[in-house]
Amino acid sequence: MEIFWQNQKRSIIAVALLLVGLMSSMVVVPETEQAVVIRTGEPLYTINRFKPDAPFGQTGAGMRLVVPFIDRVVRVDKRVLALDMNPQQVLSSDQQRLQVDAYARFRIIDPVRMVESAGTSDGVRSQLEPILTSVLRQELGRRTFAAMLTAERGNAMSNIRRKLDEQAREYGAQVIDVRIKRTDLPEGTPLESAFTRMETDRQREAATIRAQGQKNAQIIRAEADAEAARVYAKSYGKDPKFYDFYRAMQSYDQTFARGEGRGESSIILSPNNDYLRQFRGKR
């Protein structure tokens, strides 16, 4: 081995140097990255810069040679990146509080500017986050609570996106989308009062349903009574006088007959009573 080393010293060193030189001058930029080549602090050019409609395979990715030890290569993510916002309390125009959590998606489209201004994509994130927060507050603060929730959401979002995008261009980024991930009532009084409102609303509904049930029951009974009256009238109306007699007989039976729960009755009869007509022996 030693002999070999002695023999091949120069060639080995030469090969090693060549290898190191090649390694440090060779830059492989994959499809997911773009790279800025910086020479003595000045960005020279970019490799595989984002182009909106270049198909993969023809984007400019791949192996490039740079001047070793002089050129510095800064890699920048080419993909769509996430910007997550911390949940914020937003005051609506009708003074309601809402907990809003939004996210944005952006892409570095001008890596040179990004490297000059923010340095890294994390730097861009930390620059954009406060902007997103303030734009969101501004835009949502103009809307009522109900509008925040529903119809105008899309409109507000595109406004926020546009404003954030304007700022993001300063850092070489393009904001693709801003979306509200969640809108919640803040913990504490607003949430509690919402619960109370829901509760009372349901109680009202329950009471209404019960009352409706009672009403329907009454109507059904009244209808039955009416029908019964009609039936009675039709039948008894044939001879009201006989009905009077017949019903009186039934009534006496009911009233004076002995049975459970009826009071004791004593009857004082006058001899003139029709019942005792024969009793008196008169004709």
Next chain:
Amino acid sequence: MDILRGLTNRIGLAMNGKGPWGGNKGSGGAGSDGGSDAASGGSSGENPGSSGSEGNDKSGGPRNPWLPSGGDDARRSAKIEDIFKNRTPGGPQRGSGGGGGSGGPGFRMPQGPGGKSWAPIIALSMLAIWLAMSSAHLIGPKEKGVVQTIGIYSRTLDPGMNFTLPWPIELVAIENVSQIRAVQIPAGEEEKLILTGDQNLVNLSYLIRWNIKDLKKFKYELANPSETVEEVAEAAMRASVAEKTLDATFSGEGRAEIEERVRRRMQAVLDAYDSGVAVQGVQIDKTDPPARVVEAFKDVSAAQQDADAAINRSRATAQQILARAEGDTASFDKVYAQYRLAPEVTRRRLYYETMERVLSQTDKTIVETPGVTAYLPLPEIRKRTQQSGGAGISSATNPAQGQ
């Protein structure tokens, strides 16, 4: 003196050695094979040459078996140049011939009883494994793979056996594309409250099913595609629920509508991101009122039951009333029919029968002469009633019935 001589020899060899090294490099197709070969040759050649000095210490244990076969003294006396001369043709030959016995016999024999060195075989098999591992790719039936040639996307591999250039020239990333990935949101059992359009809260959990429709976009467009799918789902779900009232989120119809809207929204957003993701479906598992107000919600369904119960009860009463009316009138009609045939007799008969029934069961006092009203023993009767209850009354009235 001996060392000095060896040193001069070595220097001479260094000059000489360039020939075989260069030749070897040129002939060997694969660089690593030739290199390792040359290195092994160098080490084995050195061992017998300098066994007397430090060379013996450097060589490891496995080399020892060679020594007896060659003979120590013979080795030392032999010129190093000779050894090298033997090796000179041996190097390239082994590189091209694949380890045949055609090398110089003086040098080859000490290699081992088999006449072959293991080094090239190991090196070759390593090379073969490396080639096989990094250039043959078995893509499963649901999978696809993207090939990146020195950073550039070159092609997408379909299921089956595929061959690429070895690592690190071509990189293959295999991903299961047609398998549906399901994401449950929220992951656990915790309550997830979403505001509805009428500013109520609903506790909702849902399932997103998605797969990859374009692997290269999936790989290259988004920094974190899985997380993006979840965030987009969350935003779409909340936006869609906010368009519905609370009651609509409970109804099956409203839920189906929300599911469809979420799916469409998600797909639109993910397509706008060029994510290569296909949303297969959104299923709402459950929509419940928040735990805090669930009792009030239960009371509403209880109220519905109560209302139904009240209606049922009144229906029953109504039936009774009607049946009673029909019964009453039917009996009246029947009696009336008879009465019409003989009014006077029927009337009297009914009268007497009723009076009989009535008066037989009551106390009777008949006042014959007007003006004797004070005789009524009403306090007496009341007292008796109180004393003996029902039995006393019946005994008191019995004599009256005897009349």
